[in-house]
Amino acid sequence: xxxxxxxxxxxxxxxxxxxxxxxxxxxxxxxxxxxxxxxxxxxxxxxxxxxxxxxxxxxxxxxxxxxxxxxxxxxxxxxxxxxxxxxxxxxxxxxxxxxxx
Numbered sequence: 001x002x003x004x005x006x007x008x009x010x011x012x013x014x015x016x017x018x019x020x021x022x023x024x025x026x027x028x029x030x031x032x033x034x035x036x037x038x039x040x041x042x043x044x045x046x047x048x049x050x051x052x053x054x055x056x057x058x059x060x061x062x063x064x065x066x067x068x069x070x071x072x073x074x075x076x077x078x079x080x081x082x083x084x085x086x087x088x089x090x091x092x093x094x095x096x097x098x099x100x101x
Contacts, residue, residue, distance in 0.1 A: 010045075032065060
């Protein structure tokens with residue numbers, strides 16, 4: 001198999017695993033974490049970058065799978081610089097995304 005086929009198969013598997021992790025997060029959080037960890041290991045093994053939406057579902061500090069409203073908190077900042085604050089409820093790490101008008 002050439003590199004393009006391997007990357008295509010890996011991205012398909014990553015998408016499937018993340019979808020399953022999102023579906024299982026409310027029922028079985030441990031299973032959801034294992035799906036997400038497997039997806040990130042596949043991406044590292046094949047050396048491909050996960051899509052932006054998928055990368056946002058991982059905490060930048062503890063690398064755990066976080067879903068807004070389930071195990072992370074999302075708030076809108078009230079300062080002059082509009083931003084979104086995402087708090088991981090596992091490690092309490094807060095990171096901000098600035099909203100550009």
